[in-house]
Amino acid sequence: MSSSVTVTSLSYSWPDGTPVFDGLDAAFGPGRTGLVGVNGSGKSTLLKLLAGELTPVGGTVRTVGEVGHLPQNVTLDTTLRVDEALGVAARRAALHAIEAGDTAEEHFETVGDDWDVEERALATLGELGLGHLGLDRTVGEVSGGESVLLRLAALLLRRPDVLLLDEPTNNLDLYARRRLYGAVRDWSGVMVVVSHDRELLELVDQIADLRSGRIVWYGGNHTAYQEALAVEQEAAERMMRVAESDVRKQKRELADARVKLARRKRYGQKMWDTKREPKIVMGARKRAAQESAGKHRILHEERLAEAKERLDEAAEAVRDDDEIRVELPYTAVPPGRTVLTLRDLELAYGSRVRGEVQLRGPERVALIGRNGAGKTTLLRTVAGELDPVAGETTAHVPLRFLPQRLDVLDGELTVAQNVARFAPEATNNRIRARLARFLFRGGRADQPASTLSGGERFRAALAALMLAEPAPQLLMLDEPTNNLDMASVRQLTTALESYEGALIVASHDLRFLGSVGITRWLLMEEGELREITPEAVGFPA
Template sequence: MSTPHASIVCTSLDFAWSDGTSVFSGFDLSVGPGRTGLVGLNGAGKSTLLRLMAGDLAPTGGSVRITGEFGYLPQNLTLDTSARVDEVLGIAEVRAALHAIEKGEVDEAHFTAVGDDWDVEERALAMLDRLGLGRLGLDRTTGELSGGESVLLGLAGQLLRRPDVLLLDEPTNNLDIEARERLYDAVESWGGLLVVVSHDRGLLELVDQIADLHDGEVRWYGGTFSEYEQILEVEQDAAERQVRSAESDVRRQKRELVEAQVQTARRNRQGRKVEESRSLPKILIGARKRRAQVSAGKLKSVHTERLAEARDRLTEAEQAVRDDDLIRVDLPLTAVPEGRGVVALQQVRLQYGPRVKMDIRGPERIALVGRNGSGKTTLLRTIAGLLPPAAGEVRREVPLRYLPQRLDLLFDDLSIAENVGRFAPAATDNEIRARLARFLFKGRRADQKAGTLSGGERFRAALAALMLAEPAPQLLLLDEPTNNLDMSSVRQLTTALESYQGALIVASHDVPFLRDMGATRWLRLDEDGLTRVDPM
């Protein structure tokens, strides 16, 4: 499958978005064989870096060189709904040639197309079965696939090509628990060079090393994600101690500078008294005055320099401490009283799913679980009024907002502030910016175009747009909200939802997150409808 010489080398790499936002400047990176987990805060440039490696983006300077054949599975994989499975797998031409040969055609072009891939259909079917897609076959179209099934099909296509280098960007997004296990098996058995961007702890426990992208540079940590976290915790403890020490040094240098200035002022007063008393000759007084001025100047210069050095050390120490701000939002207008009707579905039959019955009252927090393709997204879209039910009625009794998986409610060519303004047209620009600051978009960050945001930043902007909307939403529908979020951003989301006083319906495969958000009821959706299940 792989060559021992497979590598990725980025040399003096520069990249900036069209609005001038710089992502990389003089960036260097070298990756060799093995499984590498690329981690970092949202907005650090992880997905951008993978796109640059894959040639999906062109650098504004420097170069990217990949040795060996490479494959790339992007974060937001979109398949042509009319495409057949064999086309997505990249084997349609070979299959057509094989079938022509089987019919007795002897055109040399058919044999050239097949090459050594005489068993391509068997390998393809085995790969689909391995990833839980055996029911698809090779001739079906992809229009009926769920988001998770599309990801697995895209992965199957890459694995069939057997590249030397494989780039995966958040591959577990939209995958249910069983599908994640299949992907884990595929990654664990990978023998080439793998770079994976992910927030999935289970996946990151399978890598050989962690590359931490922070402030435009990469630091390497041998081992899995849990080992990386242990080392990082020790480093952060040391960095925080260094900040406290540097702060103490700055205070000491300030005191010594003030004391030096007081001492100089005292000497100056004494010199003036001697001069006024005329007890010494003028020439001697002048000489003493000049020496005192020189001494005072040197003393001030020394202490000023020491203070500047202390401040530089403090700045350096502060930069070593990771910024992990939390979203804290108190929105009283979203509150739902206990027992108040929120939404009710009476014998509703979904367009692409079973019959369902649901009654939510008060500030309930519903964890909606189920396998890929069970209809969770269809259910949320039906509740939101974006998709009419095939039968039955949906009764909505409070204002609600829906946050889809693809976060396509933001206009890419508008700034964050302008996007939020669309949902709250009565709010002034100053009011919008003050509210956005609480979602960590402070100052000029609110002017950044939505199209340049990372996955996590885009989610935070979309969440801000919904929570700050008018009228205030008393029911939030979230579809796989932790997709594309790093660990810090998941904590930020959890904190934001803690202060949300309305009702929640969250569809997710991220069980730890569903627990942390305080789910009050767990519902599983399958072909029989909604069933209450015990907390996972």
């Protein structure tokens, strides 16, 4: 029997009781499925349900074959050796013992038929660009992006029948992403991948669009999905215009009917007052008129109600996905003003900035480099979170730093309370008005930060920094598009286009960097920061 995952009448609710799924039916068979949807729609939750890490309130999840799950936030014990993280340490130790002449039965039982486990582990690391790690180094020596690939390598070594990937390109540099794309392209079993990475979604065989607790299927990759969606939306908008026109027509006809009925009533009353006909005849005529008027009014009211129902149905088919409306404070920096100075800087973990590097307003700097090169370390040092080993960093204007892990938030506090920490002088009304622009309306602003999805955490962290006092004239973002849906990435791009301060963005998302008007490219490579041309990263000068 071929591998598959099937959910039947699946129901699940958030901890606060809000339903996520109510009677969901879906089946994932052989091939690569891209699971898409806006932030907070339940994509990661669905993967955890498929993996058996969450228990549904109702319904069933049936899997055929072994399931492997790569979560969105990969955390590995930093004290583990690489072979322990890969899950091959015991077999490797038993193999080495046998090779050393120890013929104890338990060693053979541990190895089983996996005599080439070490070679397979090294080959898998090599395929993912991790060959330099070896099997004896500790996890604490690898970068965040490398830890994602290391966890993926562990899954691939298990050879699961069903592979569930949740935002696997987050934190991966350009080289690592290419390795991951290759692994996805070569996958022959069942794969369900949650991602906002358009290049990755071009490799899937079908798209599952999760919206309002239901899945709509689209054949083909992301481009085919976008084209089909555009056709659907054009038809839905046309139907909505027709429905709106019909509602207006029915309202006019109901108003006209009421005017005619009022005229008839006045005429009947006049006939009654002048007693031009026998009383019994006028009484019968009045009752008939009232009955006719009632039927006429009910007919038009029913037609209007039906027209409104059709309009509601048409409106539901038209997508109006909420997007964050980022309104950055007025933060203009005069051209040429020095914003940041780095001088003979030696960073923790070995990276350095030779000589003097200055950032002048309102430059837009892209900070690129491989995972582990030191980009985040540099940003954290500039932000004052890390002390330099030597040299100095001087910020000449107020700055704010949005870290990759979004750890500016206190998970025990609500969204509103987190924002208040950064702006203690702001009123509660002002805080909530700002949060509403980031889609935290009403009770959503009172959610504990620990319960937020990845995209929601980003919105909350960005809101906190933007409302902070003083407003930033230097904004530093570390992988800002991680966990954001495509609508939110577009909105963030629009917001940054209107930002008049200086900007430093560490990112592996070249499409995003190309959209925010980068004026300067800095590469962190082999422990050194150097300036490069845009052509070196594939952009015209």
